[in-house]
Amino acid sequence: MMKILGIDSSVPQGSVALLENDQIIAETSLSPEAGTPSDTILKIVDDVLSRTPYKLGDVDGFSVTAGPGSFTGLRVGMSLVKGFALALEKPVQGIDTLMAVAASTEQTEHPVCAILDARKQEVYCAFFRYEGNKLIRTTPDSVMPPEELCKAVSEPTVFIGSGLETYREFFSGRLRTLFIDNSKAIKHSVAASAALLARPHLEDHTCFDLGELKIKYVRKSEAEMNYMKQTL
Numbered sequence: 489m490m491k492i493l494g495i496d497s498s499v500p501q502g503s504v505a506l507l508e509n510d511q512i513i514a515e516t517s518l519s520p521e522a523g524t525p526s527d528t529i530l531k532i533v534d535d536v537l538s539r540t541p542y543k544l545g546d547v548d549g550f551s552v553t554a555g556p557g558s559f560t561g562l563r564v565g566m567s568l569v570k571g572f573a574l575a576l577e578k579p580v581q582g583i584d585t586l587m588a589v590a591a592s593t594e595q596t597e598h599p600v601c602a603i604l605d606a607r608k609q610e611v612y613c614a615f616f617r618y619e620g621n622k623l624i625r626t627t628p629d630s631v632m633p634p635e636e637l638c639k640a641v642s643e644p645t646v647f648i649g650s651g652l653e654t655y656r657e658f659f660s661g662r663l664r665t666l667f668i669d670n671s672k673a674i675k676h677s678v679a680a681s682a683a684l685l686a687r688p689h690l691e692d693h694t695c696f697d698l699g700e701l702k703i704k705y706v707r708k709s710e711a712e713m714n715y716m717k718q719t720l
Contacts, residue, residue: 492690493536493547493572494683497529497565498557498585499604499650504532505680506540506547507687512680514539529564545576551686553678554582555704556612556629557604562703570698581686582701584629586614588681589649591623594673596646599626603651606631611651612706613637631707638662646670 492507505515514536518528537544552569555562566582573580589602595618604612611634615627627640634655646668647659659667 490548490687490691491542491546492549492551492683492687493533493544494551494679494681494686495529495533495565495569496553496585496588496677496679496682497561497568498553498555499561499589499678500558501650501678502529502532502561502565503677503679504529504536505677505683506536506542507680507683510684510687512676512683515677515680517677517679529568533568544572547572547576547578549578549686549690550580551583551679551682551690552580552701553585553588553682554702555585556606556631556706557585559705562705566701566703570701573698579690580698580701581689583682583685584614584625584704585678586612586629586649587616587623587625588678588685590614590616591681591685592674592676592678593646593648593670594675595621596668596670598668599643599645600670601637601641601645601647603637603647603649603655605651605654606707609633610707611637611655613651615640615645629704629706634658635662641666644668648674 494505496503501517503517516532516535550569552565586602590600600616606612610631612631614629616623648670
């Protein structure tokens with residue numbers, strides 16, 4: 489029975505989940521009052537494991553959301569998982585954050601748009617669609633103003649992700665019947681989605697090369713953008 493510990497610290501509602509085969513046996517999402525994922529993610533790992541018969545050494549592999557998302561949160565989550573993988577010599581798999589977000593909602597016949605608040609009046613977004621029981625990506629990850637995202641929606645579309653906390657009313661007003669809010673149809677945490685998506689890869693135990701674990705920023709950091717401005 490393969491046990492996978494999934495970690496997500498890329499979004500404000502960070503989460504940790506333990507998967508045993510296809511069953512989520514424990515998961516915890518961060519409450520807004522608890523602080524940022526970068527401050528509390530290790531505590532969440534301890535909380536999840538404490539509700540199972542297992543210890544960290546019993547885990548067979550790790551999954552981690554690789555971005556886009558909070559720059560600080562992504563670095564914290566990636567560093568933590570790399571440390572676990574090195575110490576325990578267990579495989580690890582990075583999973584695109586937006587795909588994990590899209591997979592956290594109930595299956596639907598409509599296109600799915602996963603969105604995160606990218607700050608600076610922009611959103612990270614990507615579109616997906618179910619083919620049978622499989623979630624298929626139909627666009628690459630992008631960062632854009634919400635007005636531009638609206639132009640890409642031409643049919644009723646399910647929206648999911650923490651970006652709705654900021655832009656729900658905007659999308660609802662602009663898209664009207666084309667906007668479907670699926671935030672109340674969430675099946676499990678983003679971390680659990682990442683673990684489920686990682687399982688086929690981790691079963692082959694081909695993912696121990698930590699050099700393959702790279703953060704998908706999508707947008708340059710504030711420091712990089714400031715440096716570019718100074719060199720122009």
